[in-house]
Amino acid sequence: MVAALGTVPVGVDEQWGGDEQGYTPWFRGTVEKLGGPLPEILNYGDAGEIDFEQILSLEPDLIVGLYSGVTDVQGRLTAVTAEHPEFKDKTFAYGLALTPGSTEVGLYLNYDARVRLLTEMDFKNTPSTESIASTAKGTNGYGGISLERLDTIEADVFVGWANGADEVPYTLKDPLFTRWKPIAGKNHAFVQDATLGMATSGPSALSVPWALERYVPMLADAVAGKGDRIGADS
Template sequence: MSTFTPARRGPGALARALAVAVAAVVVLTGCGGNASDSDSAEAKPGAAAAGFPVSIKHGHGTTTIKQKPKRVVAVSWMSLDVVAALGTVPVGVDKQWGGDKQGYTPWFRGTVEKLGGPLPETLNYGDAGEIDFEQILSLEPDLIVGLYSGISDVDYKRLSEIAPTLPYLKKPWDGGTWQEMTRTIGAALGETEKAESLVTDVQGQLASVASDHPEFKDTTFTYGVALTPGSTDLGLYVDYDARVRLLTEMGFKNTPSMKAIASTVKGTNWYGGISLEKLDSIEADIFVGWANGPDEVPYTLKDPLFTRWKPIAGKHYAFVQDPAMGMATSGPSVLSIPWAIERYVPMLVDAVSGKGNTGADK
């Protein structure tokens, strides 16, 4: 059975996994005619689009896009944001965790409305996460993009029969940094210069956050997930997770204490766990956490083992409760980062200053 499970890496997935048990290299090549990979020229960031065909290497091989795509299906997270930011309204997208009743995030909906295009059709999945290939076929795409996904060999072959498909770049559920994703999709759409401009702009916004808040510089942090009834371990995200990367781009420093936990992470997991009784071994100035509902933060802040941990005892914490904020910071993109900054920064200021921020109404 072919399954995709688009929500596989949602913040709640970590909590569920812990209840049961306790960056990518991008190669873009532009080629003409039937040129092989060996004689393809590498597409350099910032260079003008080399034209089509364009070949892009990824975890399942190489995909060649013969002409500029006009009908794009974007599966999973972030890819749809990049496609829209580059000026193309996708014809099909996944319903986004943290989105509105129709499944669209505010930053994606707003961008589509500015482009004047209709909102895309949302994709269907079976109970076990099976891809609805017939639906995708009916959308008549000329490109399928799912950089932040776990598209299997079987799914990739079937999707490629429908249209050129870009799955994850190196390993499942690791699409690279948001910068790499933007540049890769920019090459696929023939919008290399525009992609580089977007990257430069958003990097500038993040750099401004760091310069405007010198108190963030080298402040150590660890990013985890709120506790749930019965929790005996705290789930913590490792350094290559997108949530962690985003904080480092604002000037924060991932605590060196996470290295021991990261060394135990196997396969494609993006998190580790530590017993609440051993939390003192994690030295961090602040704790940033994600909560899967309004009841989890109060529960977490009443746990006697958790609250004696230094960053919590000193009220150096911030929790992300709002689903849209959770999505924006868990799957950062050139669209979601600007939307999130104005909401995220005040929460982080509270954490650094020892005011504590539960994320209520944020």
């Protein structure tokens, strides 16, 4: 992150998937373009403790704790799974709300952050994800399924991303969409509040705790077949 902004760090953690020296090719290439020496790889003790003497010797002007606080977030997610055992192994599809002229539904793939946040709460992404992935274009994190074939997508719950409140009632009036099992059974939740949408589509150590307070009740309602709750705006 720092190298991408044009500054070569003086020390970095060993990079997962890196070469024998501990650097990924994209990081090494960026540092070479910047004309700086490769930074020291930070040392850790047997118990995982940081080598503070090494850091002091590097005399950094700034220390970036990129994943600071993630442990606490994981604890909160673990608490959600304990409080909501009904989430376990429920399959879901996370997709886009329909807009006028829509002939297909966009569904997010396994590597999308929205999907991964739900799997951290013991949900399982739809087993139909492979057929969806084959339709993804370029670097898109989602594929599409025609409304006529939507019933081939296996899901207990549908979570939808809406760009505005008008998209939700429009989606729920579509005759093909409403025949789909999770919609017919009211096992759905629509994220239509922009702030909640941002917090769950780009989850971070700060956004996840804030989002869970609003998101989890929506998901619980969806699992219980109380999908009349279609948003969160507070």
